Amino acid sequence: MxxxxxxxxxxxxxxxxxxxxxxxxxxxxxxxxxxxxxxxxxxxxxxxxxxxxxxxxxxxxxxxxxxxxxxxxxxxxxxxxxxxxxxxxxxxxxxxxxxxxxxxxxxxxxxxxxxxxxxxxxxxxxxRFFPAMFELRRLIASGSIGDINYVNVSFGFHPKLGGGATLDIGVYAINFTSMVFGGEKPEKIHAEGTLSDEGTDNLAAVTITYPGGRIAQLSISIKADLPCEAFVYGTKGQLKVPKWFWCPTKLETPEGTKEFPLPKPYQPTNFANSEGMCYEAEEVRRCLQEGKKESDIMTLNETQLVADIMDDIMKQLGVIYFK
Amino acid sequence: MxxxxxxxxxxxxxxxxxxxxxxxxxxxxxxxxxxxxxxxxxxxxxxxxxxxxxxxxxxxxxxxxxxxxxxxxxxxxxxxxxxxxxxxxxxxxxxxxxxxxxxxxxxxxxxxxxxxxxxxxxxxxxxRFFPAMFELRRLIASGSIGDINYVNVSFGFHPKLGGGATLDIGVYAINFTSMVFGGEKPEKIHAEGTLSDEGTDNLAAVTITYPGGRIAQLSISIKADLPCEAFVYGTKGQLKVPKWFWCPTKLETPEGTKEFPLPKPYQPTNFANSEGMCYEAEEVRRCLQEGKKESDIMTLNETQLVADIMDDIMKQLGVIYFK
Missing domain, CATH: 3.40.50.720 (NAD(P)-binding Rossmann-like Domain)
Known part of the structure; x- marks a missing residue:
């Protein structure tokens, strides 16, 4: 091609x-x-x-x-x-x-x-297309850490990026969670948060419960620096995606830390590890080569599910541009 | 004396x-x-x-x-x-x-x-008696980070210590929160968690809301390794008590990291930083010297408040030894 x-x-x-x-x-x-x-x-x-x-x-x-x-x-x-x-x-x-x-x-x-x-x-x-995330999904699917029953993700930056915490960065935390739980529909979502003077959310403390008492706890903030790590706990062990979990170059597994170096950026980037956007570009190419109308790694159904979860969270927080 | x-x-x-x-x-x-x-x-x-x-x-x-x-x-x-x-x-x-x-x-x-x-x-x-915590309380009371509206605490260990997560280690996370909010009564407590085969809680994902939309998010686990850090966010800045927040030797402030070295232990300890138990012993001496029947830093009312919060959490989680 x-x-x-x-x-x-x-x-x-x-x-x-x-x-x-x-x-x-x-x-x-x-x-x-x-x-x-x-x-x-x-x-x-x-x-x-x-x-x-x-x-x-x-x-x-x-x-x-x-x-x-x-x-x-x-x-x-x-x-x-x-x-x-x-x-x-x-x-x-x-x-x-x-x-x-x-x-x-x-x-x-x-x-x-x-x-x-x-x-x-x-x-x-x-x-979702970082090599560390392929490895994370592989390890989960292989059963190496048993049944997953707890996810903990934090994404917190200060000073604020503008926009709303849930839409801007919560989308990563929720996507991570949804990815780990294979795109399952949550049973219950509980969110507490605070709004900025403009009425957008600058903090969301979210607990998502999946059937069978599996829990995800998300800390999303554009006013506080948080660890920016993600943990996946299973009945036989845990995986940790270290800072920054949304563009990771490492994965901590029960067998040790695995490294996934990024390509060298040809120009400086505005955001951390952006050279890793190459992976999603490759996914698009792969899909188009195969004649696909959507990715089976980032499906449209899951994009919709995450959007639904974000709506629910913003509604609970009272975000004014929510409709 | x-x-x-x-x-x-x-x-x-x-x-x-x-x-x-x-x-x-x-x-x-x-x-x-x-x-x-x-x-x-x-x-x-x-x-x-x-x-x-x-x-x-x-x-x-x-x-x-x-x-x-x-x-x-x-x-x-x-x-x-x-x-x-x-x-x-x-x-x-x-x-x-x-x-x-x-x-x-x-x-x-x-x-x-x-x-x-x-x-x-x-x-x-x-x-509560570590020098880093005195400094944390001083900085909060001085208004240096503005009005406090978010606390994030994680305490997670693996393998499990035995006992229940909330009673054994949650007591620290809740105490930290209560200390920061000056012993105020929460408005709302939301807890999701999982139980061990023995019916005790091994995970508690807790959100505590204080009047005026102030929020504390607690991750308590005796099955997953978590960062074990505590964050206090105010309208003007934030404080971080690094790992391990319950026996800290450092405090990260907007002005930089302050160090609070521990005395040298005369024998190895079983748990981290236990030589710092000297500070609570000194508090007992100070109180008794002054004829006090309780500490004004760890008051009995706040011990009761924290016990009430723990009861509420364990009730929500369905812990069987709760009564």
């Missing part, structure tokens, strides 16, 4: 980081052909910085570019729905930054739309 | 560690005169090991020893109530290992009895 032909939607920080990830992969597998931003000027600056042949001053032009197979959407979350719909409508496969949309209802709409148009769609939960 | 004259009730591991703490203090302040165990043999072995002049084969003999001012009770938790009552009845001041008793009701009984007899009683929450 020829190289996958990428278009980049938005020239912001996360798109920069995604480019660093893409550039860690062979050009014969991934070619980056175009970038679009709201202003042509910033698209051009981004294109120059990353040697991208085409820059567009609108997302519409990107959608219409016939050279492109797949669009990476790195816009702000409130724009995900409209951008992703536009790209799907144009028949482009879509890798869209997390969270897929602002809420459960929008997520349902977008997934239905992609399925209707028979177009590939994946939420960019890059965490 | 002459040296405080200690009698040691039980020759077990924790009594050994307490002795190591006591021996870190000047003999002119603390003299150790007697030890009692269920068997004279083990009391004698313990006395020899620690150069204690008198060994008794029963707790009754210890209670009757007229030389003693104060008794340290290091027996197993189910014996605390009867031992402490016996010592109080005999007019001895009592420092009793945590948790003070098995449940809220027993705690109420014991506190009432000590008050009726006008005898000093303190639960041995040694954590």
């Amino acid at each position: 020829a190289a996958l032909r990428w278009g980049i939607c938005s020239a912001g920080k996360v798109s920069h980081d995604f480019l660093v990830g893409l550039k860690a992969l062979p050009e014969t597998s991934h070619s980056i052909l175009a970038v679009a931003a709201r202003s042509l000027e910033s698209a051009q600056a981004f294109a120059t910085k990353h040697s991208i042949p085409q820059a567009y001053g609108s997302y519409e032009e990107l959608a219409k570019d016939p050279q492109l197979d797949v669009i990476y959407i790195g816009t702000i979350t409130p724009s995900h729905l409209s951008c992703a719909k536009m790209m799907v409508e144009a028949g482009k496969a879509v890798l869209c930054e997390k969270p897929l949309t602002m809420n459960s209802e929008e997520t349902k709409q977008l997934i239905a739309f992609a399925r209707e148009k028979n177009v590939f769609l994946m939420e960019a939960i890059w965490m | 002459a040296a405080l004259r200690w009698g040691i009730c039980s020759a077990g591991k924790v009594s050994h560690d307490f002795l190591v703490g006591l021996k870190a203090l000047p003999e002119t302040s603390h003299s150790i005169l007697a030890v009692a165990a269920r068997s004279l043999e083990s009391a004698q072995a313990f006395a020899t090991k620690h150069s204690i002049p008198q060994a008794y084969g029963s707790y009754e003999e210890l209670a009757k020893d007229p030389q003693l001012d104060v008794i340290y009770i290091g027996t197993i938790t189910p014996s605390h109530l009867s031992c402490a009552k016996m010592m109080v009845e005999a007019g001895k001041a009592v420092l009793c290992e945590k948790p003070l008793t098995m449940n809220s009701e027993e705690t109420k009984q014991l506190i009432a009895f000590a008050r009726e007899k006008n005898v000093f009683l303190m639960e041995a929450i040694w954590m």
Whole structure:
């Protein structure tokens, strides 16, 4: 198969980081052909910085570019729905930054739309594609730590990143939990939290109970520094994904610590370990090569489940933009 | 004032560690005169090991020893109530290992009895008397980190210690929380957990809500290794008590990490940092010197409050020995 032909939607920080990830992969597998931003000027600056042949001053032009197979959407979350719909409508496969949309209802709409148009769609939960996470899933599936009955995840940063804790970073903690419990539907969700002056949540203390008394405890904060580790406890032992669990280079197992070094980034990144975005890009390529319309590692059903859980949490916290 | 004259009730591991703490203090302040165990043999072995002049084969003999001012009770938790009552009845001041008793009701009984007899009683929450904790309380009281609205504490060990998670180690996490919130009564407690085959809790995922939306999130496990750190977040900054938060030698503040070295233990201890039990022994001496019947740092009201919270948690978890 020829190289996958990428278009980049938005020239912001996360798109920069995604480019660093893409550039860690062979050009014969991934070619980056175009970038679009709201202003042509910033698209051009981004294109120059990353040697991208085409820059567009609108997302519409990107959608219409016939050279492109797949669009990476790195816009702000409130724009995900409209951008992703536009790209799907144009028949482009879509890798869209997390969270897929602002809420459960929008997520349902977008997934239905992609399925209707028979177009590939994946939420960019890059965490799931790290080699350490493949190993974690392998160890869990092999039964090496027995039956899983407790997960503890913390994601806490200070100063705040902006946005809401649950949507912005809780999405990782919930995804981690859901991944460990194989996408099962929780039995009960309990959340306490605090809101910022703008009415978004800046702290969520969440307990998720799964059938059979299996428990996940999540500490999500954009006002406090927390360990940023994830623990998976089973009846025969435990696994620990050390800081930062959402982009890990290590996995602590009963047999010792396993290391999974990242590729070398060709430019500095804005966020930690972003060169690891290469793994999700490879997953997109693998899926498209196989003619898949969604990933079986980050399924659309699980994206929906996590969106539903986030809605529930934000409702319990009284987040005002929840609808 | 002459040296405080200690009698040691039980020759077990924790009594050994307490002795190591006591021996870190000047003999002119603390003299150790007697030890009692269920068997004279083990009391004698313990006395020899620690150069204690008198060994008794029963707790009754210890209670009757007229030389003693104060008794340290290091027996197993189910014996605390009867031992402490016996010592109080005999007019001895009592420092009793945590948790003070098995449940809220027993705690109420014991506190009432000590008050009726006008005898000093303190639960041995040694954590509260570490220099790092004095500094933590000073920083909170000074307003240096603003209004406190989030506490996150984890205490997790594997393999299990035996006993129940909430009583055995949760008592520290709850005490830490209660200490930070100045002994306030929680508004709401939510606990999920798992039980061992014996019906005791081996995991408690607890969220405690205080008036005004202040939240504490506690992860308590005797089946999973957890970070064993405590975080206090305020509107102006945060404090972190690193591993192990219940016997800390460091405090991370917005101004940097402060170090609080322990005295050198004269013999190896069974549990981490037990030489720091010297601080609670000094508190007992200070209180008795001042004629106090309880500590104003570890008050009996707060011992009761914590016992009430533990009862609530264990009830929610369905612990069978809860009554």
